[in-house]
Amino acid sequence: MSSPFGPAATTAMGSLPGEDMREWTKFVLEGVTIPFLPELPARPYGDMVSRAAGVIGSLALDLQPAGWRLTGGNDPRASLDQRRARSLLQQDLDVLEELAEGYEGPLKVQLTGPWTLAATVELPRGDKVLADHGARRDLAEAVAYGLQEHVAELRRRVPGASLVVQIDEPGLPAVLAGAVPTASGWGKHRSVDGPGSVDLLSRVIEAVAPALTVVHCCAARPPIEVFRKAGAGGVAVDVSLLTDAAWEQIAFAVEDGTTLYAGVVPTTGAVPKPEQAAGLLTRRWHEIGLTQKSLVDVVITPACGLAGAPSPSDARARLELLGRTAQVVGDAAEA
Incomplete structure (x- = not known):
């Protein structure tokens, strides 16, 4: 079963840094393909x-x-x-x-x-x-x-x-x-x-x-x-935390029609290049026996919530990376 969101879908887990609800809402309505109601735990x-x-x-x-x-x-x-x-x-x-x-x-x-x-x-x-x-x-x-x-x-x-x-x-x-x-x-x-x-x-x-x-x-x-x-x-x-047993469960779930929201963009540290962010997902996808074509249905997300990001600008950079990473994953699906 294909994803209801189409190829190269992106979203985030909800939590974001700072206290400006209006600015964050504006951003997510345009910055990800599945917008969400922001959660700002700093308030x-x-x-x-x-x-x-x-x-x-x-x-x-x-x-x-x-x-x-x-x-x-x-x-x-x-x-x-x-x-x-x-x-x-x-x-x-x-x-x-x-x-x-x-x-x-x-x-x-x-x-x-x-x-x-x-x-x-x-x-x-x-x-x-x-x-x-x-x-x-x-x-x-x-x-x-x-x-x-x-x-x-x-x-x-x-x-x-x-x-x-x-x-x-x-x-x-x-x-x-x-x-x-x-x-x-x-x-x-x-x-x-x-x-x-x-x-x-x-x-x-x-x-x-x-x-x-x-x-x-x-x-x-x-x-x-x-x-x-x-x-x-x-x-x-x-995805960076998953054990081999967990990846096996992912395979069963995806084959059964479950949509995977893959947390591939780290929430802290250096912001990686899109190819780095996508690498673990695309490699493990092949190793657990799923078809490359099915990668197109994966929703790309940060690894977890972004409330702990050092600044709103850092969090925005990670959210902006999602679309480019999704494109790399989409290209792998077509390879």
Whole structure:
């Protein structure tokens, strides 16, 4: 199955440096083929977990020194922090709606997934939501419902957009491995089995259908099989980290019609030449037995989020490199 975006598609993972939402929105609407709603964690309430807190409407959370916590209530007005996170999101959507007037084409939005939130957000009396089966189910359902409403609002604000929903799950490998520390720091939370992990993630993915979905996880062995079974149409990875076993999973996924979002442009260090950025992807593609022609369906991205870039200009240089790198990959597909 060919990519829905056509050849030489590019995008980024969402997070960017600095605090100028207007300038970044202008840039991504023109600078990548799959524009996205920027996330600017340098702003108060601009990080990925705060963004999720702003999207969630059926559970109340507040911000403690240790991070976000469920308050145990059902009234989101109980949390000043949650209202501030929601207000910032609305301001960002206002900017997007203004600048994307008349836009037609793909548009991506990102949100922290249920397992990473469960491993990050605390219960009212301490420890992580991950420790409580009922609480993590309730959190996943709140994420699914909130994201569904968020997507509906985006469709109203940018009616010409074909939405792509990116679910960020950097914490899922640790959840599956039983590597998330308990509150005391002396132990680890019990690992979650494969079917259990698929269940909660699939609730979120199903909630936004028929929007295209991609699950993002920058790890050496991202749980690609979990993502596929949960119904994700794409997987986003940092290709420089992948083990041989992970590349095998990539091969199975691509052959099954999953779109690969290949993180090939590094987020730090020297900005490489396009041929350098594309080299690992094109070489491993051949080694795992995929056809060169199928490279045309790969979406080219930075290795991960760019919020840690030393400056907005550095991040822009990396985003500008995406198109040239995609062209090199496209040329390899035709070779």
